[in-house]
Structure formats: C-alpha cells, structure tokens
Amino acid sequence: MRIGTITLANPVILAPMAGVTDLPFRLLAKDMGCGLVYSEMVSDKGLIYDNIHTKKLLAIDDRERPVALQIFGSDPESMSQAAAIVAAAGADIIDINMGCPTPKIVKNGEGSALMRKPDLAYHIIASVVKAAGTVPVTVKFRKGWNEQSVNAVEIAVLAEKAGAAAVSVHGRTREQFYSGQADWNIIRQVKQAVKIPVIGNGDICSPQAAKRMLTETGCDGIMIGRGAQGNPWIFRQVAHYLATGEILSPPMLTERIDMLLRHLDMLVDHKGEYVGIREMRSHAAWYTKGLPSSAELRLKFNQAASKEDFIRIMENYRIDVTART
Template sequence: MRIGQIELANPVILAPMAGVTDLPFRLLAKEMGCGLVYSEMVSDKGLIYENVHTRKLLAIDERERPVALQIFGSEPASMAKAARIVAGSGADIIDINMGCPTPKIVKNGEGSALMRTPELACRIIAAVVEAAGTVPVTVKFRKGWDDKSVNAVEMAKLAEQAGAAAVSVHGRTREQFYSGQADWNIIREVKQSVKIPVTGNGDIRTPQDAKRMLTETGCDGIMIGRGAQGNPWIFRQVAHYLETGEILPLPTLGERIDMLLRQLDMLVDHKGEYIGIREMRSHAAWYTKGLPSSAELRLKFNQAASREDFIRIMENYRDTLI
C-alpha cells in the first residue's frame, strides 16, 4: 500500500485514538509489525497558541516511522497553520480528523460535525494539502452523521478533489458512536467511488476479520482501533495471516503481563510517574480483560499510585496463576 510517496510494509494500520495511541503504544504497535501508526488527535488551536501539552503530542521516534500525525479543527486558515507546524515536526503523513464523535469536539464544529458541512470540509482539506507541501494528507471520517445523512461517498470524492492522498472510513455514523455493527458496505462504496487508497475501519478484532474486510470491500488497507487496546500483538497476527494464511498463537498470560509492565515503564519514562501511572490504569484493564479476577485487578489498578505499586500488583497476580 502506498500513500503519496510513503510506501507501507503492509496494509495493517493503527487507528488514531485519544488517550491510547501515544508514542509508547505506537512504538509497541510498530514493533509488532504495524505498517503505519497514527497519533492521537492534535488541536490546531493548541499548536498555534503553543500549548505545551499539545506540542508534546507531536513527538516522534525514528523507530516508529512511517507515522501519521492527526490534527483537528474547523477553520481552513487555522488548520493550514497547524499543518505547517506538523509538517515541520517531521510527520510522514498529516491526517485530518473528520470522524471523532465526542460531544466536546462536535459542539465546536470539529470532528464528525464536519460531515454536516461538506463544503467547509473540502476547503479545510484543500488548505491543509497546500500548507503540507510534500507531506501527503489523509482524511478520516465516518459513514455519515446519522442514518438519514449517509455521505461518506460524497466526502471521499471531495477529499480526492481537494488533493487528499488517501481516506479512511469508519463504518459507523456519528449517532452510533461505537455501538452496533460497522457497515462495511459503505467502505466498499467509497472504494468504488475514488481512485486514491481507501482504508477500512470498524470491527476488526481478529486476523480473519481483517482478511474478510479486504475481500468484501476491496479496500487497500485495514485500520485497527479498539481491537488493539491492550493487544499490540494483533498487528503481528493480522500481518502474518494476510501474508501466509497462518494463525499465530495468542499471547500467553506471562507475555501479557510482561508487555503490560513494559508499556508501564515506557509511559513513566515518557510522561513522568504521576501521569504515566494514571494513564496506565486504562491500558492495564485492557491487557487483563477476560483474565481470572480481572474485576478485582481493575480495582487495584485504580488505587495504584506508583510504578512499584503496579509491579507489585502484577507480580503477585503472576504468582497466583503461573
């Protein structure tokens, strides 16, 4: 799969997720064979006004390349300014968020709200493409705002006309958020309507899901979001299955614990202990979901106040099960 001048090793892509796809997790995904990683969404205004926290979201490690940094906003001029900043930070790809369904984003006319104003969306894409220079621009959006306004095909055509190098489509409407089932038919319709690469997103949790999406929709790449939470191994499993047809074994309990603790160390090193520990609580719950006594573990995670607390919790748990 190729996006602009960027050649991917495989079509397996990590979806952008706020609070999840930070630098440490992207590195783990890349290590597990992910073809392309996307950052958390970054506010255009935060970049323009030099918000310290926002600027930190642009941090890139050479080991994670190629990497796409995602920006969001609702004004062509400010999005163009943000794109120039992101391009200068060394991003391989700049992505525009037109799919986030959260109320605090939508109420500002950003994220999936832009699907309700296609003409404005088109102007934003064109402005970002011009500002990005040689850096390819991609756009991520949803099936539509709701079932009465399904316009993913229109959005894809506008994105292509405005100069986007590729689009990603989540097969749910904004109204659905993450409930119900993703509509893969809309992904196929988008793929048939444009010449640029199309990535499908929604309900990919196994290697078989990934293969089925590629077959049923004809899309060029598959984007994995919630299926990767606490499960970076999914990228290796999917890439291997697409190449060989072989299903790799699931990670052992020991491997899950080791990976959890490794991500903990990476988060603490990257963000400091106070923030790293608190952000690790969600990741730890995902890593241990479905394991014996997982509900009890979640309570302990939420009480952990230090790296040592986390290590003690997991080592005690390991001792009881292995």
C-alpha cells in the same frame, strides 16, 4: 501499499485514538509489526497558540516511522497553519480528523460535525494539502452523521478532488458512536468512487475479520482501533495471516504480563510517574480483560500510586496464577 510518497511494509494500520495512541503505544504497535501508526488527535488552535501540552503530542521517535500525525479543527486558515507546524515537526503523513463523535468536539463544529458541511470540509482539506507541501495528507471520517445523512462517498470524492492522498472510513455514523455493527458496505462504495487508497475501519478484532474486510470491500488497508487496546499483538497476527494464511497463537499469560510492564515502563519514562501511572490504569485493565480475577485486578490498578505498586500487583498475580495451574 502506498500513501502518496510513503510506502507501507503492510496494510495493517493503527487507528488514531485519543488517550491511547501516544508515543509509547505507537512504538509497541510498530514493534508488533504495524505498517503505519496514527497519533492522537492534535488541536489546531493548541498548536497555533503554542500550548505546551499540545506540542508534546507531536513527539516522534524514528523507530515508529512511518507515522501520521492527526490534526482537528473547523477553520481552513487555522488548519493550514497547524499543518505547516506538523509538517515541520517531521510527520510522514498529516491526517485530518473528520470522524470524532464526542460532544465536546462536535459542538465546536469539528470532527464528524464537518461531514454536515461538505463545502467547508473541502476547503479545509485543500488548505491542509497546500500547507503540507510534500507531506501526504489523509482524511478520516465516518459513514455519515446519521442514517438519514449518509455521505461518506461525497466526502471521499471531495477529499480526492482537494488533493488528499488517501481516506479512512469508519463504517458507523456519528449517531452510533461505537455501538452496533460497522457497515462495511459503505467502505466498498467509497472504494468504488475514488482512485486514491481507501482504508477500512470498524470491527476489526481478529485476523479473519481483517481478511474479510479486504475481500468484501476491496479496500487497500485496514485500520484497527479498539481491537488493539491492550492487544498490540493483533498487528503481528493480522499481518502474518494476510501474508501466509496462518493463525498465530495468542500471547501466553506471562507474555501479556511482560508487555503490560514494558508499556508501564515506557509510559512512566515518557510522561513521568504521576501521569504515567494514572494513564496506565486503563491500559492495564485492557491487557488483563478476560483473565482470571480481572475484576479484582482492576480495583488494585485503580489504587496503585506508583510504578512499584503496579509491578508488585502484576508479579504477585503472576505467582498466584502460576500456583493455581
């Protein structure tokens, strides 16, 4: 699969997720065979005003390439300036967020709110494409604002006209947030309407689902979001299944614990112990979901105040579970 000048090893892609797809998580996904990783969304205003916390989101490690950095905003000029900054930071791809449903983003006319203003969306995409130079630009959006305003095909056509190299379509409306079932039919409609690559997003939690989406929609790539939370192995499983038709075994308990501790180590190194520990609480809950005594583990994670606390919790858990089996 190609996006502009960028060739992907496989069509399995990590979706941008705020608070999740930071540098450590992207490196784990890449190590597990992910073809392309997307960053958390980055504020155009934060970049323009040189906000130190925003700038940190642009950190790239060569081991994760190709990497797409996602920006959000609602003004063509500021988005253009942000795109130039992101291109200079070394992004392989620049993505425009037109799909985020959260109220604090939407109330500013950003994220999925832009689907209600197709003309503005077009001008933003065109301005970003111009500022990006040789860096390919992608656009991520949803089925529509609600069931009465389904306009993903219109947005995709405008994105192609404005010079986007690919589009990603989440098969839910903004009104749905992440509830209900994703509509893959809208992804198929978008694919039929444009010539640029189309990436399907929504309800990919298994290799079989990934294959079905490719078959049913004709899309070029599949984007995995929540299915990767606490489960970076999904990229290896999906890529292997698409290439061979073989289902790999799920990770063993000890492998899950080892990955959790590896993630912890990377987070603390990248963000410091205070922030890293607090962010790891959510990741740890995802890694251990469905395991014996997972509810009790979550309580312990929320009380952990240091890296050593986390390590002790997991090593004790490893011993306890092993003793029971």
